[in-house]
Amino acid sequence: MRRKRWRGALVGILLAALTSGTCAQYTADPGALGYLLLTGSTTPPPSTTGGDTDTSPPVLLIDSVQEGQILVPPASSSPNLNLNLIGSIQDPNLDSSSVVLEWKTAVSAVWTSAAVSFQNSQQWKTVSPLAISGTQGYQVRLSASDTLGHSATLLVSFTVDATSQITLTNPLDGDVFVSNSIQFGGTATDADGISLVEVLVTYNNQTFTYTANNDSGTWSTWSYAASALPWNTPISVRARMTDTPGNQMYSNTVLVTAQQKLSFGNTLTGLPADESYGAWVNYTNFSDPVIIAAIKPGAAGDGGVVSFGAPCVIANSGADVNNGRFVDAGVDNKEEDLASASAVITKDTANSRFKVRVHNSGVNCARMVTEDVWYFIVEANTAVNQHYTLPDGGELEADHFTLDPSNCVICPGSTYQRVNFRKSFGTPPLVFLQQTSDNDPAFVITKISSVDVNGFNVAFQADAGAPAYHLQAEQFSYVAIELIDQSGGAADHQYASSVFNNQRIQIGRIGMTSGFNAWNEAGNTKSIQMQHTYTSPLLFLNMNTNTGGNTAYARAHGITLSDGANAGHTTFDAYVEDTDSRSHSGEETFVYFAVESN
Incomplete structure (x- = not known):
């Protein structure tokens, strides 16, 4: 038997001109957004300021479900549904302690309370999802008052239907994107056939509807690439499926944000390569930055990666060094940069700045003259079990750690230190490291091994040509990025x-x-x-x-x-x-x- 579309009853709007001390109750049309306002009280206490003209009750909105809609549980939990409720309350004098959210089955007389938290002065969401069990009718009731005595109540009725499937697989609830371009995606199935899948994106009390791409040809997988989403604003997302007979069904709603937590595309040119620091570099919008730097590679055909000063001879090696080329007749003139280098960063977080020096291996006279250095900045993750999210759904973590000199290979001790991620990844991530302190001038690089979904091993590795081992602890930053592979299973x-x-x-x-x-x-x-x-x-x-x-x-x-x-x-x-x-x-x-x- 095919489903019938629910239709909310249309009711008229009664507006009354009110004076102080009067009370009115009224009903309202669900309107374009489909919300049913049941009652509103406008009995304010006497004004103590003489200038208060607020005679309106709070305006209540629920973004994640509307009157008469059909919700579809994800395949992983069907027929049950963990329902996130998201919405807003608009009132300049809102009494947040008065906000009450309740829910029940359509046939029950018992309401169950659900705690809510505010994302900002208007936006709210349930602290924990509602544990919807089974396919039947449900009701949600939201009530709120302001400090002037105005109150309002909103009632929404909906059903859960597990005979079809419309699932939002990306993003996930609570994702913090470091881009305002997001790739939405999901799955859909319906025995009657599917004519359309749409993505509904709500922010700043406006809902925008986008037609998804039919990736599979049957809507079993679909996607939509959203761009220019607002920064630092709660964004609710859900999917809507229309089957061939015209019934519409909705996925669960997720709440995400796009935050400017990453900056890249930055270059420092002409840094001295004599172990001295370049000028201070200022940054903005980062309170705890993770900065990753790299020395610029050479272009094709340049014969090397760096430029050197006058030619010299490495003692006892028989090798001539000339403009960055290691000449060895037995290896057919292969080139090597004997003066291996890395970038070391010193941060001055209190003044939002950092500086960089090119760190040489100390191999006698083989030193660079100048280098260009690239860098990118990520705000460090601060919460336990938190990652940022990339546009394709991959996750990113940025953090700091201290590496002790006892954790050193080709050094006394020869051990590794384990660094655990704040949150496990789905697959082993790509890990990028950066030294961010300069407590010992001896050249050292950092070695990574045993990268898995939970963390990685790390150790100092000393240069055989350096005059001394690195004996001081140093601070490091890392960025770990989950790879959502697009190679089609390439082996290498x-x-x-x-x-x-x-x-x-x-x-x-x-x-x-x-x-x-x-x-x-x-x-x-x-x-x-x-x-x-x-x-x-x-x-x-x-x-x-x-x-x-x-x-x-x-x-x-x-x-x-x-x-x-x-x-x-x-x-x-x-x-x-x-x-x-x-x-x-x-x-x-x-x-x-x-x-x-x-």
């Missing part, structure tokens, strides 16, 4: 590409099955093709494994924006850089983050 290069706040980005993991060895070993440079052309890409690389014994880390060069062989694609070369030239023999996995520069 997983990636995700999207547009993020009007900037194209791509993240990826490479070398999973055939990893990277030392740069000067034949065949160990990998050319990585990205999915689009970038005008001026910023590239961040990290090794996420540590199988080789010698000090080494991920490097890139040879960025090609687009050429005949890779028309429409930007490519770059990735390799392991070994500070001891060619001793690193392990197979390593890299992760990268590419973004269009500002």
Whole structure:
């Protein structure tokens, strides 16, 4: 038997001109938003100011369900439904302690209270979802008063029907997006056939309806890419399915926000490479920033990744260093940057600024002259069990930790320290690290291993050519990004590409099955093709494994924006850089983050 559409009874609006001390009760049409206002009391106490003209009761709205609607439980819990109720109360003199939300089955006489919390001065949501059990009729009642004695009550009746399925799989309730572009998606099924799926997005007391894309051709999977959503504003989202006979059914509602927690596309040019710091760099809108920096790779055909001063000879090695090239006749003139470098950041959070120095390995005279450094900033996660959400539904975590020198490989102790994520990921994330203190000048890099959904291992790794071990504890920041793979199951290069706040980005993991060895070993440079052309890409690389014994880390060069062989694609070369030239023999996995520069 086919379902019949519910229709709310239309009632007239009675408006009365009221004077102080009078009382009126009235009913209201559900209107365009479908809300049924039952009663309103306007019996204010005498005004003590003489200028109070507020004679209106609170305006009550429930965004997540409306009069006569049919809600569909998700397949994972059907026929039960954990119902999030979201709405607003508009009244300049609202008494928030008077707000009461109750619910019951249509045939019951007993109301059950549900606690609500306010997201701002108007927006509210249930603290915990309502445990709707079974397919039947239900009612929700919302009441509120203001401090002047006006009150209002809103009653909404709806049903739950499990014979169809309309589910919102992205976003999830409570997601905090670091982009105001969000990819909505879900599933839908109906025995009578589906004619349309729409996404209803509500914010600032306005609801916007968008037609979803029929990704599967049968609406079994659907999506919609929303853009230009408001920042720092509660946004409620639900899906609506219309079946072939014309019945409309609704998914559960989720509440999300888009917060400006991430900034990238930033470049510092001409930093000195003599272990001195560059100028202070100011930032705004971040209270606890996680800053990740990377030295800019060279362009295709430049023969290296950095520029050096005068040619010199590394003592007892027989190797000539000239303009960043390591010449070894036995390895067919492969090139290597003997003066391995990384960027070290010192933060001055109280004054919203930081500065960067290029950190050299200390290999005698092989030092860079100047370097360009890229960086991006993420607000650190502060709540336990909290992640940010990316436009495609992948999650991101940013935080800090202190690494003790006893956690050091190729150092006394040779142990790893475990860093646990604030919240587990669905799949092992990509991890990017940054040193953010400078307590010991001895060159050291940081090694990651054993990345899983719960955390990663980390240790110092000293350079064999450095004059001393690193003996002081240092502070580090990290960004962990979940990869929603778009490669179609590629064995050795997983990636995700999207547009993020009007900037194209791509993240990826490479070398999973055939990893990277030392740069000067034949065949160990990998050319990585990205999915689009970038005008001026910023590239961040990290090794996420540590199988080789010698000090080494991920490097890139040879960025090609687009050429005949890779028309429409930007490519770059990735390799392991070994500070001891060619001793690193392990197979390593890299992760990268590419973004269009500002």
